[in-house]
Amino acid sequence: MLQSGSSQNSMKNGTLTFASLFSGCGGFDLGFIQEGFRSQGAYDCDPEAVENFKANIFDDIYNVDLTGGIPNEHSLYGIDALIAGPPCQGFSTAGKRLINDKRNHLLTLTGYLARRIYPKVFVLENVAGALSGAHARYWNELDETMRMAGYRTKTVRCRAAELGMAQLRKRILFFAWRTQRDIDFGTPTLPAGDLRSVLTGLKNQKNHHPRKLCPQSREWQIAKRIKAGQKLSNVRGGKNAVATWDIPEVFGAITENERTVLELLRRLRRQKRKRDHGDADPVSLARLEAALGGRFHCLVNGLVAKGYLRRVSEEVDLVGTFNGKYRRLAWDKPSCTVDTRFGSPRYFLHPSRQRGFTVREAARIQGFDDSYVFSGSEKSQYRLIGNAVPPPLGAQAAKFAKRLLGRFS
Ligand SMILES: C[S@@+](CC[C@H](N)C(=O)[O-])C[C@H]1O[C@@H](n2cnc3c(N)ncnc32)[C@H](O)[C@@H]1O
Numbered sequence: 001m002l003q004s005g006s007s008q009n010s011m012k013n014g015t016l017t018f019a020s021l022f023s024g025c026g027g028f029d030l031g032f033i034q035e036g037f038r039s040q041g042a043y044d045c046d047p048e049a050v051e052n053f054k055a056n057i058f059d060d061i062y063n064v065d066l067t068g069g070i071p072n073e074h075s076l077y078g079i080d081a082l083i084a085g086p087p088c089q090g091f092s093t094a095g096k097r098l099i100n101d102k103r104n105h106l107l108t109l110t111g112y113l114a115r116r117i118y119p120k121v122f123v124l125e126n127v128a129g130a131l132s133g134a135h136a137r138y139w140n141e142l143d144e145t146m147r148m149a150g151y152r153t154k155t156v157r158c159r160a161a162e163l164g165m166a167q168l169r170k171r172i173l174f175f176a177w178r179t180q181r182d183i184d185f186g187t188p189t190l191p192a193g194d195l196r197s198v199l200t201g202l203k204n205q206k207n208h209h210p211r212k213l214c215p216q217s218r219e220w221q222i223a224k225r226i227k228a229g230q231k232l233s234n235v236r237g238g239k240n241a242v243a244t245w246d247i248p249e250v251f252g253a254i255t256e257n258e259r260t261v262l263e264l265l266r267r268l269r270r271q272k273r274k275r276d277h278g279d280a281d282p283v284s285l286a287r288l289e290a291a292l293g294g295r296f297h298c299l300v301n302g303l304v305a306k307g308y309l310r311r312v313s314e315e316v317d318l319v320g321t322f323n324g325k326y327r328r329l330a331w332d333k334p335s336c337t338v339d340t341r342f343g344s345p346r347y348f349l350h351p352s353r354q355r356g357f358t359v360r361e362a363a364r365i366q367g368f369d370d371s372y373v374f375s376g377s378e379k380s381q382y383r384l385i386g387n388a389v390p391p392p393l394g395a396q397a398a399k400f401a402k403r404l405l406g407r408f409s
Helices: 006-011 027-034 047-056 102-117 133-148 218-225 256-268 285-305 359-365 378-387 391-404
Strands: 016-021 037-044 061-063 081-084 121-126 152-159 170-177 231-233 309-312 315-318 323-325
Touching (some): 016 102, 037 047, 081 391, 102 133, 121 133, 133 170, 152 391, 170 391, 256 285, 256 315, 285 309, 359 378
Parallel strands (some): 016 037, 016 081, 037 061, 081 121
Antiparallel strands (some): 121 170, 152 170, 231 323
16 A cells, blocks of 8 residues: 555556446555546545545545535546445345435445446446445446446455454445457455454554443443353353353342343244334233243342333333344454444453453454554544445455456556
């Protein structure tokens, strides 16, 4: 990765040209630059993303709201490649998946912007949730928009781990091209990296400021109970889930009978699922009574008083129905998806220390070179990293784009 001064100039000397929409801090762009593309401009509405992009990649980034169009768009007409990473929050299964989330429309808007620019190749990245259920209508409209403009299209599913990265990130790439070429979108599958391979040699690196949890604090007490590969979860059983009732020093002691009720409820609430998002459904008092007999009232009332259960009208549910807080990653495995919460120990724990991950650690797992220095509030640094296309995934997309453009280097 090239960063500043003369290296910025050499970055601009590639032969194929590209521009990026919704460029964030530039993960996608870095992949294209690494593959020899020369940037003609980048566009994003977030001032902090723009600042980071400018400081680490190049100056030609515009701080604009793309719903108003691309400023000076004529300078991009006929460019080799246009790349775009519109927001994925409305499609992500980690979120609420509201069909009318206004960010979803940015996906289709990107197609209309691409049509005006008329690049030889257009590449868009998003989450796999954009292909499922009613949400697929945005993706279909994007596909249709590009086909109507004379492009051929292809949606490719990618797994970062298969590119050799130490992360289980799954994403989709949409390609539209008008070069009349047929290419194979397959890639050789590499062995996944592991955390040990990416988290060594961090001492004195920029953006690496480990902060241990305060001993005896509530977070520290929970973290102490969670081993590598485990998470705090009341809604899944098995050896990788530690329930709140397994940590009585924090959440309060229970009797064996009460444990039976909690574990039964955990099982029952997943049996008749009605909700279309979220974890599962509360269980009716009648079902609990059928399973537990006459003593259930007393047990349920006791657990409500202890803060383990809550009543939801005529039903009962667990308190804390999250699946996977305090997820402790393992040294010998790839990381789960780096998202915007990666800096919080309440969501992700370092494999062997009582702390969360530093900005540098998150950046390394995402495939950013150490020479990329993040600035701004820590919160926004984690947000930019979590939202980024990992540069190695960007590079893979760029390789496909080169083939579509007839470059087979
Ligand atoms: C998923 S992130 C892009 C990540 C980027 N491709 C990368 O690799 O680092 C989505 C970006 O869209 C930007 N964005 C959201 N709405 C926008 C709008 N209306 N106009 C321009 N940018 C927008 C956000 O600021 C955010 O940086």
